[in-house]
Amino acid sequence: MTTAVAPPPPADAPATVLAALERRAGEPGALLPILHDVQDALGCIPASAVPQIADALNLSRAEVHGVVSYYHHFRSEPPARHVIQICRAESCQAMGAEALLAHAEQRLGCALHGRSEDGAFTLEPVYCLGLCASSPALMLGDEPHARMNPQRFDALVEQARSAP
Amino acid sequence: MSITVYVPRDSAALAVGAERVARRIAEEAAARRADVRLVRNGSRGLFWLEPLVEVATPAGRIAYGPVAPEDVPGLFDAGFLAGAAAQALHLGPTEEIPYLRNQQRLTFARMGVTDPTSLADYAAHGGFAGLRAALAMEPSAVVQQVLDAGLRGRGGAAFPTGIKWKTVLAASAPQKYVVCNADEGDSGTFSDRMTMEGDPFMLIEGMTIAGLATGATRGYIYVRSEYPHAIAALDEAIHAAEMAQHLGDDILGSGRRFSLEVRKGAGSYVCGEETALLESLEGRRGIVRAKPPLPAIQGLFGRPTVINNVITFASVPLILARGAAFYRDFGVGRSHGTLPFQLAGNIRQGGLVERAFGLTLRELLYDYGGGSASGRPIKAVQVGGPLGAYVPESLWDVPLDYEAYAAVGATIGHGGLVVHDDTADLSRLARYAMEFCALESCGKCTPCRIGSTRGVEVIDRIRAGRHREEQVVLLRDLCDTMINGSLCAMGSMTPYPVLSALDHFPQDFGLPGPSTSPSGSPSRGVEHA
Numbered sequence: 015m016t017t018a019v020a021p022p023p024p025a026d027a028p029a030t031v032l033a034a035l036e037r038r039a040g041e042p043g044a045l046l047p048i049l050h051d052v053q054d055a056l057g058c059i060p061a062s063a064v065p066q067i068a069d070a071l072n073l074s075r076a077e078v079h080g081v082v083s084y085y086h087h088f089r090s091e092p093p094a095r096h097v098i099q100i101c102r103a104e105s106c107q108a109m110g111a112e113a114l115l116a117h118a119e120q121r122l123g124c125a126l127h128g129r130s131e132d133g134a135f136t137l138e139p140v141y142c143l144g145l146c147a148s149s150p151a152l153m154l155g156d157e158p159h160a161r162m163n164p165q166r167f168d169a170l171v172e173q174a175r176s177a178p
Numbered sequence: 179m180s181i182t183v184y185v186p187r188d189s190a191a192l193a194v195g196a197e198r199v200a201r202r203i204a205e206e207a208a209a210r211r212a213d214v215r216l217v218r219n220g221s222r223g224l225f226w227l228e229p230l231v232e233v234a235t236p237a238g239r240i241a242y243g244p245v246a247p248e249d250v251p252g253l254f255d256a257g258f259l260a261g262a263a264a265q266a267l268h269l270g271p272t273e274e275i276p277y278l279r280n281q282q283r284l285t286f287a288r289m290g291v292t293d294p295t296s297l298a299d300y301a302a303h304g305g306f307a308g309l310r311a312a313l314a315m316e317p318s319a320v321v322q323q324v325l326d327a328g329l330r331g332r333g334g335a336a337f338p339t340g341i342k343w344k345t346v347l348a349a350s351a352p353q354k355y356v357v358c359n360a361d362e363g364d365s366g367t368f369s370d371r372m373t374m375e376g377d378p379f380m381l382i383e384g385m386t387i388a389g390l391a392t393g394a395t396r397g398y399i400y401v402r403s404e405y406p407h408a409i410a411a412l413d414e415a416i417h418a419a420e421m422a423q424h425l426g427d428d429i430l431g432s433g434r435r436f437s438l439e440v441r442k443g444a445g446s447y448v449c450g451e452e453t454a455l456l457e458s459l460e461g462r463r464g465i466v467r468a469k470p471p472l473p474a475i476q477g478l479f480g481r482p483t484v485i486n487n488v489i490t491f492a493s494v495p496l497i498l499a500r501g502a503a504f505y506r507d508f509g510v511g512r513s514h515g516t517l518p519f520q521l522a523g524n525i526r527q528g529g530l531v532e533r534a535f536g537l538t539l540r541e542l543l544y545d546y547g548g549g550s551a552s553g554r555p556i557k558a559v560q561v562g563g564p565l566g567a568y569v570p571e572s573l574w575d576v577p578l579d580y581e582a583y584a585a586v587g588a589t590i591g592h593g594g595l596v597v598h599d600d601t602a603d604l605s606r607l608a609r610y611a612m613e614f615c616a617l618e619s620c621g622k623c624t625p626c627r628i629g630s631t632r633g634v635e636v637i638d639r640i641r642a643g644r645h646r647e648e649q650v651v652l653l654r655d656l657c658d659t660m661i662n663g664s665l666c667a668m669g670s671m672t673p674y675p676v677l678s679a680l681d682h683f684p685q686d687f688g689l690p691g692p693s694t695s696p697s698g699s700p701s702r703g704v705e706h707a
Contacts, residue, residue, distance in 0.1 A: 042479060045461030050403075050442055077462075084463040085444035087403045103365030104560055104607070105596045108523035109551065141447060141614065142363055143404050144371040145190050146596070147225035147521060147528030156406045160193035 030055045031063045035070045045071060045081055049088055057092035093136035094129050096174050098122075099153040102139045105146035110163075114150050115139075117164040121171065134175055180213040181259050184232040184239070186290065188221035188375050189407045190368065195247060196229040202250040203231070212259060220376020222290035223518075223530030224277055232272055235261035241269040277527060277546055282508065284516050285493050286369075286532045289376050294411060297418050300379040306424065308495030312387045313432045320391035321347055324494060326502035328514030333359055333450070333487030334562065334591040335667075336513075336580045339494075342484060345474035346392040349482035354394035356385050356436075357459065357478055357485040360401040360408070361443050361450040364563025366522040366594030369530060370488035374401065374408035377492075378415035379424075382438060384491030386425065387498060388484050389436040397436065398478070400455050402443040412440045447564075447618040451666045452485045454620055465620045466666045487592070489518065510536035513579040521547045523596035524556075540574040542595060554599040558683065560607075562591025564614055565671035567678035568604060589674065604683035609637040611675040619668060625660045626669025632656060633676065640687050650689065653680070 034051035123131035148160035325340025453467035477483025513535035612633035657673035685691035
C-alpha cells in the first residue's frame with residue numbers, strides 16, 4: 015500500500031506563489047486561477063502557501079484552506095511522477111471500469127488515492143473524462159487513453175516507467 | 179498539388195492513437211515524397227471508427243478507419259491518397275456513412291469538417307454570419323429571435339433561453355456578464371467537449387451574440403479541469419478571434435465590445451449547477467446558492483448574468499443566421515430544434531447523433547448504435563447523466579421530447595445515453611448514484627448531504643436482504659425527502675436513477691419481479707418531482 019513519503023515542498027515555493035499572485039493581481043475572483051498556477055508549478059498547494067495567499071487576497075486562512083480542500087483537483091502534497099486517473103463513472107462501469115481499476119490497484123501495488131510500490135505512479139479516481147463512447151478511459155497526466163483493458167494498461171505503465 | 183489528409187485532434191481520437199497515426203502519415207509521406215497537407219480536424223463523432231482518417235479527393239472526402247499506426251504503410255501502398263477502395267479500412271465517402279448521412283446536423287454541421295484552429299475555415303463554412311446579423315439588429319430583436327426559435331437550455335434544465343436573455347437585457351447595471359457552463363460532468367456526455375475542441379469559434383460567436391443581445395461586455399467560459407485539450411483549444415481560438423477583431427473593443431468595426439476568458443474548474447461535479455459555478459468563478463467553494471435571486475438579476479459578482487450551457491450558446495449563431503423559424507421548425511411539441519444525442523457505455527457504435535427532437539431511444543440504440551458492444555441484450559439505458567432515470571425497454575418507444583420524457587418520470591438532460599447490457603445489476607447502479615451524490619454534494623442542504631449517505635446504507639441493507647421490505651419503504655421515503663427538500667438538482671434528482679432502478683428492475687433488489695410495468699406505463703417513482 016502507500017508507503018512512499020511525500021517529499022517536502024520545494025524551497026522556492028514562496029517565490030512561485032508570489033509570482034502567481036502578481037500575475038493575477040487585480041483579476042476578479044482570482045483564487046482558483048492562483049491555486050491552479052501554484053499547483054501547476056509545484057505539483058501541489060503546500061500548506062505554507064495558504065497564509066501567503068490569504069494575506070494577499072485579504073481572506074482568512076480558513077477561507078483559502080476551505081477552497082483548497084473542497085475541490086478534488088487540488089492536493090496538499092505533491093503526487094508521484096505520473097498521475098493515473100481511472101474513470102469510475104457509469105459509462106466506463108458499463109464497459110468494465112471496476113475490473114480495470116482492480117487490475118490497476120494490483121499491478122501498481124496501491125489502492126485508489128495511493129502511490130505505487132515503486133513510487134512512480136499516483137492512482138486517482140475520476141468521474142468522467144468525456145471519452146464515454148470509447149469506454150473505459152483513463153488519463154495519464156494530461157494524455158487521454160480509451161478502449162482500455164488490462165493488457166493496454168500494463169503496456170502504458172511500462173512505457174511511462176521507462177520514459178525519460 | 180498537395181493532397182489534404184485529415185486526422186482528428188479530438189481527445190477521443192487522441193485517446194485511441196490519432197497522434198501516432200498523424201505522425202506516421204507525415205513520416206510515410208516524407209519517405210515516399212508524397213505532397214501531403216495534414217489537417218487536424220475535429221471528430222465527426224463516429225467514435226467506434228476513430229482514428230478516422232479522411233482524404234480529400236475530387237469525388238469528395240473518403241474515410242478510412244479505425245486506423246492504427248501500423249496500418250499506415252498499407253494505406254499508402256493501396257493508394258489511399260487517391261481514395262482507393264481496395265483497402266479493408268476503406269469506408270467510402272464520409273458523408274455517405276449511414277450513421278452520419280441520417281443525421282440532422284445543424285449545430286454540428288462543421289464538426290470534423292473544418293480545421294478548428296482556422297478562423298478562415300470557420301468563416302468559409304458559414305461562421306460569423308449570425309454575428310453579422312446580430313450586429314445589424316437592436317438587442318431586443320436578437321433576444322426575440324432566440325425566443326421565437328424556441329431554444330431551451332441544453333445543459334439539462336431546458337429553461338427557455340430567450341426568457342433568461344430578456345431578463346438580463348431588462349436589468350440595468352454598470353456591468354453585466356455572460357457565463358458559459360462548460361462543466362460537462364455527466365457520464366455519457368461529450369458534446370460540449372467536442373464543440374470546444376472541434377468548433378470553438380461557434381461557442382465564441384454564440385457568447386458574443388449573447389453579450390450584444392443583453393448588454394454584457396465580459397464573458398467567462400468555465401471549463402472542467404478534466405478537459406485540458408478543450409481548455410487549450412479555447413485559449414487558442416480566443417486569441418485568434420481577438421487578433422481578427424471578432425472579440426475585443428471593436429467587434430468587426432462596429433464599435434461594440436465583448437471580451438472572453440477561460441476559467442478552469444477543479445474537479446467538482448456540483449459546479450455544473452449554475453449558482454455553484456458562479457461561486458466558484460468568484461473564487462469560493464462551489465456551494466449552491468438559494469434562488470431567488472436568479473442569476474439573471476444577481477449573478478456573477480452580484481451582477482445580471484446570462485448563464486447557459488455550451489450547446490445552448492452554440493445553437494445561437496445558426497438561429498441568427500437562418501432565422502428563428504428555420505430552427506423552430508425542427509422538433510416536436512415544445513421541444514424545438516435539434517439535440518446532439520451522445521451514445522455511450524456498452525454500445526457497438528458509440529458517438530454523436532444530432533437529430534431533431536421526437537425520435538426514439540430504440541432508433542438511437544439500434545439504427546445508430548447497432549446494439550450493445552458486448553453483443554448481449556441491452557437491459558437499461560441511463561438517459562441524461564448520473565441524475566437521469568434508468569429507462570427499461572418498455573419505454574424505448576417514447577419520443578425523445580422534454581415533456582414526453584418528464585411524463586414517464588425520466589429526463590433528457592444533456593442528451594447523454596449510457597447503455598448497460600443484461601449483466602448490469604441495477605441495485606448496484608442505484609447504490610452508486612447515492613454514493614456519487616454523497617461524494618459530490620456541496621453540503622449546503624441536509625437532504626442531499628445526509629440523505630445520500632443514508633441512501634447508500636439503506637440500499638446496502640436491501641442488497642444484503644436485511645429487513646428488505648421495510649428498507650424499501652424507507653428508501654422511497656428518503657427519496658421523497660430528497661426530491662422535495664433539496665436545494666438543487668444534485669439532491670432532488672439523485673432519486674431518479676434510484677427509483678427508476680427500483681421500479682423497473684425490482685428483481686435486482688431481491689424483490690418480486692420482473693417489472694410488471696406494461697409498455698409505456700409511467701414510472702411511479704418520481705411522480706412528486
